[in-house]
Amino acid sequence: MTIDRALEIIAAHGADARRWPADERAAVLALAADPQVAAALAEARDLDAMLADWAVAPAMGTIDLAAITRQPQQQAMPQTASRGWILGGAMAAAIAGVIALAPARDTTSTQIASISSFSNATVPSATVQGGPTGSDAEAFAYVFTPTADEDDLI
Amino acid sequence: MSIQPVPPPVVPASPLPGLMARVTAGETAAFNELARTLQGPGLRLADRTLNDRAAAEDVVQIALTRLWTLADRYDPARGSVEGWFRRIVINLCLDRRRALRLVAPLEAADHVASDAPDPYQAAVANDQRSRLDAAMAHLAARQRAALVLFHGDGLSMAEIAEMLDATPKAVEGLLGRARMELRNLLAVEPAE
Numbered sequence: 001m002t003i004d005r006a007l008e009i010i011a012a013h014g015a016d017a018r019r020w021p022a023d024e025r026a027a028v029l030a031l032a033a034d035p036q037v038a039a040a041l042a043e044a045r046d047l048d049a050m051l052a053d054w055a056v057a058p059a060m061g062t063i064d065l066a067a068i069t070r071q072p073q074q075q076a077m078p079q080t081a082s083r084g085w086i087l088g089g090a091m092a093a094a095i096a097g098v099i100a101l102a103p104a105r106d107t108t109s110t111q112i113a114s115i116s117s118f119s120n121a122t123v124p125s126a127t128v129q130g131g132p133t134g135s136d137a138e139a140f141a142y143v144f145t146p147t148a149d150e151d152d153l154i
Numbered sequence: 155m156s157i158q159p160v161p162p163p164v165v166p167a168s169p170l171p172g173l174m175a176r177v178t179a180g181e182t183a184a185f186n187e188l189a190r191t192l193q194g195p196g197l198r199l200a201d202r203t204l205n206d207r208a209a210a211e212d213v214v215q216i217a218l219t220r221l222w223t224l225a226d227r228y229d230p231a232r233g234s235v236e237g238w239f240r241r242i243v244i245n246l247c248l249d250r251r252r253a254l255r256l257v258a259p260l261e262a263a264d265h266v267a268s269d270a271p272d273p274y275q276a277a278v279a280n281d282q283r284s285r286l287d288a289a290m291a292h293l294a295a296r297q298r299a300a301l302v303l304f305h306g307d308g309l310s311m312a313e314i315a316e317m318l319d320a321t322p323k324a325v326e327g328l329l330g331r332a333r334m335e336l337r338n339l340l341a342v343e344p345a346e
Contacts, residue, residue, distance in 0.1 A: 012326040054305070065218070
């Protein structure tokens, strides 16, 4: 326990040792005779008293309970079937959307993931030249190892 | 002569879980009883956090409405009714933090009349309280919330952290800065 930590605890928790962290209480108390710690404790006591009065003083107010109970109570959605179907449907719709919006492959040149806005993605991981009829390069393009940015996109 | 061990004091079980179960079943009488128990502490928490009595009333009205309309979302396994309600109030207060009134100058609290029996003592207490209220207006809502939860409700750092979606260490820092700001604000002599 350092003096600084003791001062930090007193600054946040106040002067009442019962409110200090249990595992540090004894160590702070052992430093109580230190002039800096003693001064901090005295100062914290005054503020503690003011804050206790401030925090517990009752607050007045009018609440219209009848207006509340006139409202219908809401029933939570069952946890099992409904939510499962909604989540499943949303996921299926998302997958269908991705497939429908995917661009058709170029017949002469296929470039995978060349996105200029990514600083380190200017070099594509694979480029395929030639027709779509099935070359070794095209086969390779389907089993490429993605770059970090491509990985993020996936 | 043998010494009989003193049995521990019997702490009566809180009636709130039972009331909450009846509220969930739609019993308005149970809701009224529960609301009467919760509205005082709720108003105090909202009033201190927002530093605005009218806004505090609005917050507690909304919080109790949620307690009624969304009663079946309460899960006793996740905490007490009071804790659940306190969290609703805190969330509503912090959501309103942008709509807070402009802070009053600290000097505005210098001269406050009092009708208490001992005019001098009452004036001193009233002046101190008014200066503290004015100083509080300079703090952030989260700082005031942490102060009232710590000094008013006696919650631990971990419990406050859960209310404020923070870590206990962050709450310690929040309280430390709040208390330091208050000390500095209260140390400023009022303008003559």
